[in-house]
Each structure stands twice: as structure tokens, then as C-alpha cells.
Amino acid sequence: MKRGAATRGRRGHGAVLIEDVARLAGVSAITVSRTLNKPQVVALSTRKAVQAAVDRLGYIPNRLAGNLASTQTRTVGLVIPSLFSNIFADSVRGMTDVLGREGYELLLGVTDDSLDTEMKHVVSFLGQRVDGIILTGGLHQKRTRQLLLKSGMPVVETNVMLSNPIDMVVGYSNEEAGYAMTRHLAGCGYRRIGLVTTPTQNNDRALARRTGYLRALREFRLVQRDSLFAEATLTVAHGARAFREMLSSNPDVEVVFLAHDMLAAGAMFEAGRRGLRVPEDIGVAGFDDLDIAQEFVPPLTTVRTQRYAIGSTAARMLLQRIRGEVVPCTAVDMGFEIVQRDSTRRPPV
Amino acid sequence: MKRGAATRGRRGHGAVLIEDVARLAGVSAITVSRTLNKPQVVALSTRKAVQAAVDRLGYIPNRLAGNLASTQTRTVGLVIPSLFSNIFADSVRGMTDVLGREGYELLLGVTDDSLDTEMKHVVSFLGQRVDGIILTGGLHQKRTRQLLLKSGMPVVETNVMLSNPIDMVVGYSNEEAGYAMTRHLAGCGYRRIGLVTTPTQNNDRALARRTGYLRALREFRLVQRDSLFAEATLTVAHGARAFREMLSSNPDVEVVFLAHDMLAAGAMFEAGRRGLRVPEDIGVAGFDDLDIAQEFVPPLTTVRTQRYAIGSTAARMLLQRIRGEVVPCTAVDMGFEIVQRDSTRRPPV
């Protein structure tokens, strides 16, 4: 049962070729190809004979060869910053649901917020002649953008709105979301509002959320103070730490807006450990509306985004472009929603 | 800036070919190929000339053609059941860290615990001539196993230990882990221990954890009762519900072991909502030791596994096999560890 290294590798000695199937079925290679790719143009009887031969031989077409000849790969490249976040899980699910139905595969590149790594993945995708590429965010190396534009590759940038997209965008305005939550908190009577985002370096979503927050501070004449802003890498522990540090440098802070529910989770736990009551002693708000948000005691006020729909829409737009169909709208704003729960004071009625 | 569908698609009109580079550099195509793939066999001066031409033209080799000719793709196919779990995030990180270093890409297939979907992904991977495949668990459609065996594809099954692997395995014994935690809880004086796993259908990891639990119940003469076992799909809310239902059907239950930290999270929250003190009124134990486990109030007793190492080891073994090197050990048990924290009673000293 166990085979040594010798039998593995290189082209399987016994690899079945399209010619073998053709011979067995008594047809030509191209007829086998057609049976597999465009069955409707093949006579039923031939089709059956071919299918029988395929099954008998266990023929698995070499897609490398097929793709080379047909210049399409039925593969989409996806670049995401991190796997450590259910926000991408939902989106990826949306994509695979749509793409899988059409027989497309997903090639995955994780960047950890490095623009160089992103570029490497894009180059690799271009080299593999993927049919389309989905990126996260709108911040890329200049060369990444050039390559993509020059190649004419269908591209969707996601989770942002962009005035000058490479090709298509689907997402929401992170700035408006940051602004909206801050405004909402102001409306609840909070004046000293802290913000914790994930690291803003190379992350235009985090940056935009902060921009929105700052704009709201100005607009509603809220307390502006450098120490009311902090960054934390995306772990519950770092959320807790950022919250703790913000409390110690701002004993008067009334509510902390952590721009990711997992950071907010850390804050909730930290509040619990210090015996602070939420929202009586301190308010906590999150971002994403992960499944966990409504389970907290008290449930977490947060920003809900359309993660799944962003993924499925991105996939759908990409397919349209790949097929050469007209894409009715190349910039789709899926919006967001403030979800008021009990981790922050209620607005006056 | 914006281009219509017309300019996109088919082979980019302006696609630079290896011939173009060769001409510009004043060498033959094969020399360009060598410069890119085996630079050490090319004279430095030639190398420089070729590199200059490559840069000037922005040449990106067509890997489809290259792969077809060389019969290797530098691509590894990965099949995972779900993205909704940071446990895979860690493992995937381990894989991409190792594979990325060697210029390998990851092709991702998500199954949602469907063996048919798994098979589809495997067939697709075989068709694309990936260099190796990483699977989750050891439970597959018969045909999946046959195809893999017949193809001679390097394969690693992960997150389990197997007596009869397809090729290689790296993971840990889920049964032993389930057993160990149950034994640990028995050692803490618990006699009525509930278990909640993720759905066991088509999931040999969940099934094995339960098997270990049942074995411990027998061995330590603990209370055996059907209603002390439940399944919950992997969301915090379902963890909470399963916990709630278990309490209502077993008011005397002393501790609930939820075989995934996110389910345990639901239980912790539910306990909080009902005013139950953990561990005084009820114990809660989890599985995975996610980052969040130690942040709970009280911190969560759980089972720690080597997620990152499982991924990186799987990748390393696969690379060895792909390169035709001897794989010193084709079944690696990374083990696990019971992490006693304050969500369960302490064992007597």
C-alpha cells in the first residue's frame, strides 16, 4: 500500500491521454475534447461512447494543456491580507459559492499587509494566466497597478470604495463607516471617544476608518486627543491591551470604538477583569458584526457589513467581465449599518 | 483609464513572449528560460543581458506553457472543510510560510464537510497537475482515495493520525485528545460531564473526539447518558444553544466540554447570561486554545494543538516528497496538551 518516493513525481507513468480515450471510443481526440467541454454539439450516441471510455480509463484531462490551448484557466486569483479573521471567511465563501458553481477554482495569496507580497502574488497569478483577480483594498504598489492595467486582466478590488479603481470595486466606504459610528456615539451623548484600529500601515481600510473618526470628532466638536487613538494587531489579547492602555492614559474616556470585533472582544474581557461595567462605566463598540458580537454580555454595538455579498458580488462581476459580458455597474457600494446594542449607551429618545 | 470589456479577455494582444526577450537580448529562447529557471548554468554576462531585456519588456513567463513542458507546477492543492475557524488559519499560515519560500502557490478547496465536494476538488487538482495535495482528516470518498493512490500524487492528510494513510499524515490523535480532556475533568472530580462537538457527519476529527470521550466515561465510571452529548455547528450562538439545552435536559451536569473554543465561547456567554458562575456553578472546557481562550473571564480550560506546526510540517513533508527526497517519517504525531485554566475546577493537589 505504501509507495516509495520513486513511484511518485514526474508525469504519472500510466497517465491516460485524450488519444487513449479517443481510440477506445473509436473517435478522434477532438471529439473527446468536445464531449467533455461542449457536450451539446456532440451526438448523443457518440457522447455516450466517449463517456464510457472516459470512465473506463479514469481519464482526467490535463488542464495545463487545455488551458494553454484555449487561453483560459477557469481560475481566479484572490489576494487577502490575512486568514485570521472571519471577515474574510464570509467573503471567500461568497466567492467560492459563485465561482464553484461555474467550475472555477480559487488561487489564494495571503499578504499580511505587505504590498511587496501582494505584488508577488499578482505576478504569479498573471504568470499562471488566471482569468481574473480579486484584491483586498485599493492600496497597491505602483507596479502592481501597472501590471494589472497593462495585462487587461479583469480585477475587482474589494472591501473599499475607490474613485480610481484598477477595474471594478465592490465594498463600502470605510471612512463613512468610521464616521457613522463615531457620529452615532456622539449622538448617544459620548464626548470622549477612543479609537483602536488594526495597524494602519499599508491598510487603507483601517486608515479610512480613522479618517472618518477624526472627521466626526471635528464636526461634532468632540474631544480630540492623540492618546485617544491607538493601533493593535488583530488578536483578542492585543485588543485587551490597547483598551487597558487607553484607559490608563485617558481615565476620562467614555467609550472605546475598536474597529474590529475581535479587538472589541479583548476590550470587553478586559473591562470584565477590571470590574468595569459596560456600558455604565465605559462603552465599547466594535466593527464587523461577527457572530460573536451579539453573544457578548452585554451584546456589542458594532458596524455590520455585507461580507458574504461582497464576495459573491465580486465573483459575479468578475465572471461577467471574463465572459465578455457588459458589467452594468463597475463600482458597487454594499453599504454598512450601525447596529446599536447594549455595550454602549442608548441614544436619547 | 477605464477600459471596456473589449480590451479584456483572450490572450493580451500585447503579450510578451520568450522569443521577444531572446531577440532583444541577442540570445535564444532557451537561454532566456535558463536564466529565469537555472541562472547558475548561464554565464553572468548573458544573464545580465537577459535580465535587462526581461525588465525592459516586462516579461512574465506563461507558466501554463512552462508547466506543461516541465510537468511540474509549483502548486499545491489544499482541501479544508471550512474557513470559519481560526484553527485552519494557523495551519494555512504554516503552509504558506514554507511553500511561499520555495515559490509554491496554494490552490484552495473548501468542502463544508462534503466528501463529494472534496472529491471534486481533488479531481480538479489532479487535472491541474498540482505537485502535491494536502487534505484535512482521513475520511474520504473511496474514489478520492483510489484516484490519489493511482496518480502517485504526494499527499498529506492533516489534523489526524491514521493507521492507513493515503501517503503521509501529520496531526494528532483526536481520540486521545478527547479522552485526555475527559480524564482530566474526571481527575478534577467531575462525574457528570457533557460533550458538545461540531457535527460528526463526515468529520472524523469530531467523531474521534467523541469516541475518546466515551472511552473515558467507561474507563472512569463516569455518568453515561445520551443527553450528555450534543452536536452544534460552528458558531458562537450554536455553542450557546447547545449549552443551554444540555443544562435544561441535564440540570445536574457539572461540566461541559465543548470540542471547539468557539462553541465554548458560546457556553461562557450563556453561563454569564443565566448568572451561572464558572467554575463554581458549572465548568466549561474547550478545544484548540485559540487566542481568545485565555482572555475569557475566567480563562478557558482547553486542549492545545500545534496548528501552525502541523501546517508547516505538512508543507515540508510534501516538498521533500515532491523533490524526490526521502521523507524520514511519513506519519508525524504533533501531539496536544491539556491546558488547565480557571473555567474548570482544579484537580486536588
Add this chain to the structure above:
DNA sequence: GTGAAAGCGCTAACAC
């Protein structure tokens, strides 16, 4: 160290 010829295994294009 470099090149010429011969494929890799399919499918597009065009005939019949």
C-alpha cells in the same frame, strides 16, 4: 555555456 529541434497534451479553426 549556448542553441536547434522536438515535443508537453490539449483545443481553435477550418474543412467535410
Add this chain to the structure above:
DNA sequence: GTGTTAGCGCTTTCAC
């Protein structure tokens, strides 16, 4: 409907 021919764009021989 089906077959023939000619590539797709590289890399593998095997010379030199």
C-alpha cells in the same frame, strides 16, 4: 456532427 491540421509558449533533450 466529426475530423484534420496547426498551433498554444514554454522546456527537454541532445548537439556543439
